[in-house]
Amino acid sequence: MWAIISILVENKPGILFKVTHLFRSRNFNIESISVGVTADPEFSRMTITTIGDEKQIQQIVKQLDKMIDTVEVQRLDEHKTVYRELILFKIKINKASDSMEINKLANAYGAKIHDVKKDSIMVELTATPDQINTFEELAKPYGIIETARTGVAALQRTGA
């Protein structure tokens, strides 16, 4: 089971270490993590995606909640949540037509093109993890040189 956990923490040094250490020492897994300061600079929001059975995920939430530096821990329902990840792809250009095809693919996914070179092109895509994985499959035949991926950021829809 895949779960998105949103954690509001005190914006103090060392807290990312404590949260990740908790996952390590309790034998949980972090699939992705993203951290950033909130509009109120006293807090940071961490968004962690993890995989486990229902019992494990409930334990993760409880253990995170027990931490003194966490102010609010929420398990987000993916159907009631906007969640996005950003990825940068550097893709190979082997022949002239590749560039056009990648452009088309990027357009279809609402991705942006950066840094067009003779041998490579950089694509920026903001989407759900599933969409990113599909895009990656489609881009693979051209040859993916390297990628950088942020991890999920998520917020629950108002009234959901």
Place this chain on the structure above:
Amino acid sequence: MENMNGGRALMKALEKEGVKEVFGLPGGANLPMYDELFKSNIRHILARHEQSAAHMADGFGRVSRKPGVCFATSGPGATNLLTGIATAQADSAPMIAVTGQVPVKMIGKDAFQESDIIGMANPCVKYSFQPRDASEIPEVVRKGFYIAATGRPGPVLIDIPKDVQQNEASMTFPEEVKIRGYHPWTDPDIVQIEKAIDMLLAADKPIILAGGGVTISSAFAELQSISELLMIPVVTTFKGKGSFPENHPLSLGPIGMHGHAEANKLMTEADCVLAIGTRFSDRSVGTFEEFEKRLKIIHMDVDPAEIGKNQTTNIAVVGDVQATLRIMVKLLMHKSIKKTEGTTWLKHVKEVKEYWRENLKLPKGEMTAAKILRKLREVLPKESITTTEVGQHQMWASLFFDVIHPGTFFSSTGLGTMGWGFPAAIGAKVAKPDVPVVDIAGDGSFSMTENSLATSVLENIPVIVFLVNNFSLGMVAQWQRTFYDRRMIGVDLKNCPDFVKLAESYGAQGIRAQSLDELEKAIKVGLKSDVTTVIDIPIDPEEDVLPFVAPGTPLKDMILPS
């Protein structure tokens, strides 16, 4: 607001918390705070190893139910504390550990005696602080005590860089602190408690499982009321040993790997368990799956993360267990529900208990574990405090030393730290100087912190070390005999040292007891003595602890003496 240096602020803050003693060892990076300790009214009790200082603070904390305080310097001083801190965390004991650290500007430079103790201790503290400015110290100490002592207690580490101890600042000492992400107590849900009562009343074979939480919360009277009102027999975890008087007709003693035969047997027959302040540890319940199959489980605990961690439950009540049980007693009185004696289950419980109390086969001979521990019980006043080390003697204490007065028995049950019992006994004696304190020890464990004899003699803190000496690391030897076809390795301690001479060399009293008469005399001498007494009691190294539930097997498969 007052101007003072960080070290002075630390002492003042500790005094405000009511601290009268600290256990510790000085070194380079905590000299400034020791200089202020010198000028304060707080008594310093010098340990000979930081681990022992932490165990002393732990023993003090468990007995007084207020955080014990230990001091250590940076680097090796701080890392030496770690085992003691982890022990306190595993057993939810309140503690404040204060370490010196290299000056702020030197942090991260691999300075002399620098260690990242905040990072190292992270998984075994309830919380930690590293004030970077002297003015933070009063608030840090207030928060530290608040966190250590409330909810599920635990150790708090305060790591203070040397310059922060020295720097002058204007200090404000807060009376109250608020911590946004910390909610130590939840009000118990009355609806859940009512459901629990209904479930217990509907059960044919109910049982109470009392854990360490009952002792921590001091819910002894409430536990006894519920057991008596509903006529439900009580088993305990090992950590919960003595949370219910073990001479009570409804007491069955501890369950678990080395639980009482009758307790393990009846636990496996029950159809509904009221589990109070316990985390269903593997050592207590054997295999979890087995536990789950048959039982309706009601789980009460102060820590919401314990609900469902090891054991799925039918009804959970989150909250301080004393508060929860008080509500339960009130509801029961109000409904004037009283289960009558003489149900089939109670008759059966009585029969099983009597059978095992009479028929458990014990080894022959005069100086057996059962006989020496029963002798200790016979001679020792019932309000005495006992601690134990870790190993065979500890499990024999569980089996053969009945705790009559609730909350007088303490052991390293979670982490299982050898060497805990003796320094913890010293801490316990500091907390309660008027009652006798006995460390039930083994020769292997006692060797690990025996240099605390210096502390007990020089600081005039007399305790009794009841040294069950089988000249070996007995529990490991038992496993090698049982599971490794007697391939004995690394377990023979060869009667070294001579513990009588060792005690004497520290200025303590050493007595060897080779018969039950000699033992009785030795205990009586120890009780009257104003200096620590080590009673060396040689026993047969081949004696096993039985019954024995092999690891990873259910309680019903316990190995009994043949």
